[in-house]
Amino acid sequence: MGTVSKALELLDLFTRGRPQIGLSELARLSDVNKATCYRLMSELQNHGLVEQVGAAREYRLGPAVLRLSALREAHVPMREAAMPVLQELARVTGETAHVSVLSCGQLRSIAHAYSGAFGTKVIMDDVHVLPFHATSSGMAVLAHLDGANQTAELQKPLLSRTANTETDPAKLAQRLRDIAALGYAESAGGYEAEVHSFAVPLFDSAGACSGGLAVASPRSRVTPDQTRVTLAALTRAGRELTELWGGTLPPAIDDKWRALA
Amino acid sequence: MGTVSKALELLDLFTRGRPQIGLSELARLSDVNKATCYRLMSELQNHGLVEQVGAAREYRLGPAVLRLSALREAHVPMREAAMPVLQELARVTGETAHVSVLSCGQLRSIAHAYSGAFGTKVIMDDVHVLPFHATSSGMAVLAHLDGANQTAELQKPLLSRTANTETDPAKLAQRLRDIAALGYAESAGGYEAEVHSFAVPLFDSAGACSGGLAVASPRSRVTPDQTRVTLAALTRAGRELTELWGGTLPPAIDDKWRALA
DNA sequence: ACCGTCGGTTCGAATAATAAACCATCTACG
DNA sequence: CGTAGATGGTTTATTATTCGAACCGACGGT
Numbered sequence: 001m002g003t004v005s006k007a008l009e010l011l012d013l014f015t016r017g018r019p020q021i022g023l024s025e026l027a028r029l030s031d032v033n034k035a036t037c038y039r040l041m042s043e044l045q046n047h048g049l050v051e052q053v054g055a056a057r058e059y060r061l062g063p064a065v066l067r068l069s070a071l072r073e074a075h076v077p078m079r080e081a082a083m084p085v086l087q088e089l090a091r092v093t094g095e096t097a098h099v100s101v102l103s104c105g106q107l108r109s110i111a112h113a114y115s116g117a118f119g120t121k122v123i124m125d126d127v128h129v130l131p132f133h134a135t136s137s138g139m140a141v142l143a144h145l146d147g148a149n150q151t152a153e154l155q156k157p158l159l160s161r162t163a164n165t166e167t168d169p170a171k172l173a174q175r176l177r178d179i180a181a182l183g184y185a186e187s188a189g190g191y192e193a194e195v196h197s198f199a200v201p202l203f204d205s206a207g208a209c210s211g212g213l214a215v216a217s218p219r220s221r222v223t224p225d226q227t228r229v230t231l232a233a234l235t236r237a238g239r240e241l242t243e244l245w246g247g248t249l250p251p252a253i254d255d256k257w258r259a260l261a
Numbered sequence: 262m263g264t265v266s267k268a269l270e271l272l273d274l275f276t277r278g279r280p281q282i283g284l285s286e287l288a289r290l291s292d293v294n295k296a297t298c299y300r301l302m303s304e305l306q307n308h309g310l311v312e313q314v315g316a317a318r319e320y321r322l323g324p325a326v327l328r329l330s331a332l333r334e335a336h337v338p339m340r341e342a343a344m345p346v347l348q349e350l351a352r353v354t355g356e357t358a359h360v361s362v363l364s365c366g367q368l369r370s371i372a373h374a375y376s377g378a379f380g381t382k383v384i385m386d387d388v389h390v391l392p393f394h395a396t397s398s399g400m401a402v403l404a405h406l407d408g409a410n411q412t413a414e415l416q417k418p419l420l421s422r423t424a425n426t427e428t429d430p431a432k433l434a435q436r437l438r439d440i441a442a443l444g445y446a447e448s449a450g451g452y453e454a455e456v457h458s459f460a461v462p463l464f465d466s467a468g469a470c471s472g473g474l475a476v477a478s479p480r481s482r483v484t485p486d487q488t489r490v491t492l493a494a495l496t497r498a499g500r501e502l503t504e505l506w507g508g509t510l511p512p513a514i515d516d517k518w519r520a521l522a
Numbered sequence: 523a524c525c526g527t528c529g530g531t532t533c534g535a536a537t538a539a540t541a542a543a544c545c546a547t548c549t550a551c552g
Numbered sequence: 553c554g555t556a557g558a559t560g561g562t563t564t565a566t567t568a569t570t571c572g573a574a575c576c577g578a579c580g581g582t
Contacts, residue, residue, distance in 0.1 A: 264538085264539065294540065294541050294542085295541090296539095296540075296541065296542085297539070297540060297541075300539080300540090
């Protein structure tokens, strides 16, 4: 693995629950030698991606990330457009909603919204890359990808995250066919045992699948009624977001979603 | 220079005016060998910091930057807090307003706001790191830094950006004393020949200078009247932002700013 | 005074980055 | 149609950079 990748992996250790990390702990968490870790962090620091703060000289993300993000949003305003849609989706369903985009063969979560309706909710703060086979978003996207990309993904090793994760390529392929026929995907605890989620695919201007929109809830709150409400809201939001991002819904999907409204 | 720094410099080539760059052009702009450039970009791409798009396979900033920025803002919400203050400042003065923060000895611009009042305005889109000696923000910050950091900065080479840039360390030190006495800084074309700006320092909870707040205008619009309006708005906004960021204004500054209100 | 941990540094050995040349592909243009 | 010059991407031996064990001084608790 290249040096740059190591440095970037260090960046990924910062999460909502662990926003500041000292040098030694960083080295421990990353399995990188402390000296190496120090040098890498120093380089990141020189470019403002991280900064050191306080007497303990702990590292945290620096001001330069704001510039990068503002620049990306100025050029490709996805997150900003998605936020109100997400918030409405979270409000209507009472559950956690999140969007992810397909980028270079990876599905990356870019925004999420919570609902205050219940004392428990699914936390999405620290999720970056979604595994295709173990999440509803991933399966929704995969099911609507062209055949080549889909089979390529199915041939990669399918890691089991819970007892409910589907790891058999043949069975997964069948499931993807079902999902493509339904127009939405469902994951019953495939990512985290207690999390149940529904997802719909999103499409770009060429009509290719470009991301996923999902609602995740504790499995205990999943009922036929709630499922109906969720799917209706999800398809409505999916239609809206696809449009906001300048995409077009394939007619086949449009038909299936109408049936769920 | 380390490999990581090279990769990060590639990231800095993306600007508002040049948001997508092909491989060959990237290599040309960065003076890095094309093969090297390709490898570096591939590593950045694997982590989602950049993505390739379109038939030309041009690179642009990727979705991962959104996560980093959201994480930073969740932990240190500076930008979000600053935006309304900046917008109001831009509105009242009719000119461009911007904030910068001190991080690891560098002054980095983190947000700016424009006014629609005039057909010409100062553009801050592509400015990342502000030179201390050539900008009003830089001088305002430098003047309120502790002696050691200040002299350290004065000993670095002072690059001349325009005919009006002060590059004599002794004269600059005198100017910093004047600025400290006034409570604000003024730069008459020290950064760009046609840009005139005023800035005030911002302070953290320990009362140490942590950044700068500035208003920049074309020099032709600077009049005694406008200067008075600008300084009043600037000190008001500086007081507000220092408070929003959880800082405390040193009493000496407070007094000076009252006189300008 | 001891022990463990912290951030930071050193230096020879080992590894990863480098640059030039090379491909295949595309577009422009005569 | 065919050439010329772009482009993105790949390979190679050479070389420079990165690596990691051990070390340092400082701090905090026992």
